[in-house]
Amino acid sequence: MKIGFLFNHDCIHQISHTAPIICELVALGQDVTVITSSAEQEAHVRQTITSCSDRVRFVHIGIGRLATAINVVARSVLPFRRIANLHQNVGLFAGLDALVVPETTSALLKSHFGLDIKLIYFPHGAGDRSIGFRDVTRFFDLVLLPGEKTRDRMLAKRLIRPEGHAIVGYPKFDTVDFSARRRFFDNDRPTVLYNPHFDPILSSWWDMGLDVLEWFAGQDDYNLIFAPHVMLFQRKMHVSVEHRRIRLRRMIPDRLRNLPHIRIDTGSQYSVDMSYTRAADIYLGDASSQIYEWIYQPRPCILLNSHGADWQGNPNYSHWNMGQVIDRVSDLPHALAVAQEQQQFYAQRQKDAFQATFHTVPSQSAASRAAQEIVHFLSQDKAHAA
Known part of the structure; x- marks a missing residue:
């Protein structure tokens, strides 16, 4: 055939x-x-x-x-x-x-x-x-x-x-060496992976993204990998036919691009081959399916509700049951501080979700x-x- x-x-x-x-x-x-x-x-x-x-x-x-x-x-x-x-x-x-x-x-x-x-x-x-x-x-x-x-x-x-x-x-898991973990920083700070989607409604980038980057730029407790969905920076204008919304993508200021504790990657192979999901300690996201690749190894997740979603009980937001959900960037420092402690409440949910999602x-x-x-x-x- x-x-x-x-x-x-x-x-x-x-x-x-x-x-x-x-x-x-x-x-x-x-x-x-x-x-x-x-x-x-x-x-x-x-x-x-x-x-x-x-x-x-x-x-x-x-x-x-x-x-x-x-x-x-x-x-x-x-x-x-x-x-x-x-x-x-x-x-x-x-x-x-x-x-x-x-x-x-x-x-x-x-x-x-x-x-x-x-x-x-x-x-x-x-x-x-x-x-x-x-x-x-x-x-x-x-x-x-x-x-x-x-x-x-x-x-x-x-x-x-x-x-x-x-x-x-x-099949994507067949291509990944899960025993390898790449280092992207030369320190031992916890590393956060910020992985916003591109959808004009569901993505946190439009209303919270720059504030998230600014907060990480001004602190020295965490490393940050900013690796959004690869389509976010492919276009300047994003249209959601499903949600009837058009938005112009915001640019990243140059002052945030060369900081030693922040890695900005808007579309390399590392963004799609699970290098970042294996290298980080805490996941920060919104609507990306990459969170399901993240829970291959259960770890803390923080979800940004930038659009006031009534998400509980909604199957479109099932992944938000696997970590803390916050509505403001001002809540981020506390969510990060308690992420490891809170993981005890979410670890089993993540294991169950992984088993249901991947045969x-x-x-x-x-x-x-x-x-x-x-x-x-x-x-x-x-x-x-x-």
């Missing part, structure tokens, strides 16, 4: 969620084509699949001059380049039996561009935001899931079919389970067609 893996995004953060599956499919004798829309994406995929990259076909896709010009204006409002890449390369996708993707924009191939292909979706991340549980999921023929939490919520909303999904675990089998990788499910699904589908 001819199976494609599409990486069609502005950044590389989605790659490690599906790329580990590639070599497992090659080992099962499948014909795999990797389709990327940037040189950076291709390089990252090759780095992830070094053991089998010579047995995989790589194809680069792009858009024409007119679409490129339109994208300069449109990219702040909608993912125009990604949509144009899909539309202009329908013929390429039509030569495949199946296409594996880590995002939902690719559903346009079926919903609007008339392509008859088996679409296989693996969500990038395992968070709780409502955007991860939208009706568009129904366009996918097979949905691969990290664990029971996501499965149960999707089934409850009838987004997936009993025969059209499988729980396989989290693990000690003797088998998530990528191998995903590959087996893909081959089984496609084989069954061909048998039914015959």
Whole structure:
């Protein structure tokens, strides 16, 4: 079977969620084509699949001059380049039996561009935001899931079919050496990871972010790694269609960029390969799914409620049950001071949340389970067609 893996995004953060599956499919004798829309994406995929990259076909896709010009204006409002890449390369996708993707924009191939292909979706991340549980999921023929939490919520909303999904675990974990912990500071102070999302409503960056950075700049008890979602600094304007809000991103003053106890990283590989989540001692965030990668090793979490959310009992904020929730930056010093003490109340919640979110089998990788499910699904589908 001819199976494609599409990486069609502005950044590389989605790659490690599906790329580990590639070599497992090659080992099962499948014909795999990797389709990327940037040189950076291709390089990252090759780095992830070094053991089998010579047995995989790589194809680069792009858009024409007119679409490129339109994208300069449109990219702040909608993912125009990604949509144009899909539309202009329908013929390429039509030569495949199946296409594996880590995002939902690719559903346009079926919903609007008339392509008859088996679409296989693996969500990038395992968070709780409502955007991860939208009706568009129904366009996918097979949905691969990290664990029971996501499965149960999707089934409850009838987004997936009993025969059209499988729980396989989290392939990104297959790529991480959890025994290694990188040092980013030359002192022994506790290190805080501040990881705000980019959403104009849910992210704490817009109304609290600079105050958070200023507070850390003026103290000498903690180190700070400021590593927001990689999309935050990709655009100056952010639009939330879901929450109907447009906001201009605030800049980081130069005086905060060269302090010895603050590391500012707006999008390097360290932001997406779990280097920071393994290096820090306390997590400070809001809506990012990265908190679920953080609790691989239970540690203190502090969540910033910058938008006055009535969050208790709301499944979109389930991760806020895993740590202290504060409404003002002025509450941050106290929350940090008691973080280790408070962790005794949250450790079990974090362990339970991790178990519900990520299915693990000690003797088998998530990528191998995903590959087996893909081959089984496609084989069954061909048998039914015959």
